[in-house]
Amino acid sequence: MKRTVAAIILIILAWSISAQELPTRVPRYEAGVIIGQPTGLSAKYWVSRLAAFDAALAWSFADNGSFEIHASLLYHLFYIDVDRDTFPVYLGLGPVFYLRDDVAIGARVPIGITYLFEDVPLSLFLEIAPVVEVIPESGFDITGGVGVRVVF
Numbered sequence: 001m002k003r004t005v006a007a008i009i010l011i012i013l014a015w016s017i018s019a020q021e022l023p024t025r026v027p028r029y030e031a032g033v034i035i036g037q038p039t040g041l042s043a044k045y046w047v048s049r050l051a052a053f054d055a056a057l058a059w060s061f062a063d064n065g066s067f068e069i070h071a072s073l074l075y076h077l078f079y080i081d082v083d084r085d086t087f088p089v090y091l092g093l094g095p096v097f098y099l100r101d102d103v104a105i106g107a108r109v110p111i112g113i114t115y116l117f118e119d120v121p122l123s124l125f126l127e128i129a130p131v132v133e134v135i136p137e138s139g140f141d142i143t144g145g146v147g148v149r150v151v152f
Contacts, residue, residue: 026088027116029152030123036145037061038068044123044149050076054092054110062141066100072110084118096131106133108143121151 030044040058047053052074060068072094080087091111098104112127128144 026086027123027151030149031152032123032147032149034058034125034145034147037143038070039145040068042147042149044074052076052090054094060098060143062143066098066104068096068098070094070096070108072108074110086116086118088114088116090114090127096133098133102136104133105135106131106139108132112144116151123149123151125149 026046026049028046030046032042034040034042034056038056038058038060040056042054042056042058044055045053053071054074055071056068058068058070060066072092074090074092076088076090078089080089090113091109093107093109096106096108098106108129108131110127110129112125115124117123124147126144126146128142131141131143133139133141
């Protein structure tokens, strides 16, 4: 029941903020790499100034290595403006899948900051993400990394 309520709240939140006008200072698409735990390819799709979808296909070095797929809805809490560049601070929620000897499923809560350049088509980010694994057994981990993405 709690998962259903949380999913409904996230869908309503994403739908309500996706109708907002996307300012020119916020990119629409980003693609690049994340380095840390996990390490791999990373992408971000902005639906508004406040919300974006984030995903990664990466290698996780925990538990003797596994392939990791995660996706999150990120909510940008506030923006710090420095000169013409911007630092959005975000909080998110989404599923994570580990493909190893067995398949593991969990939820991750990324917390981070992005640096959006005004004149350069790049973004930098730093995040930590507590992970609660629920299948096949419960567990807790903290992951995170730094990354760079090309802005489109």
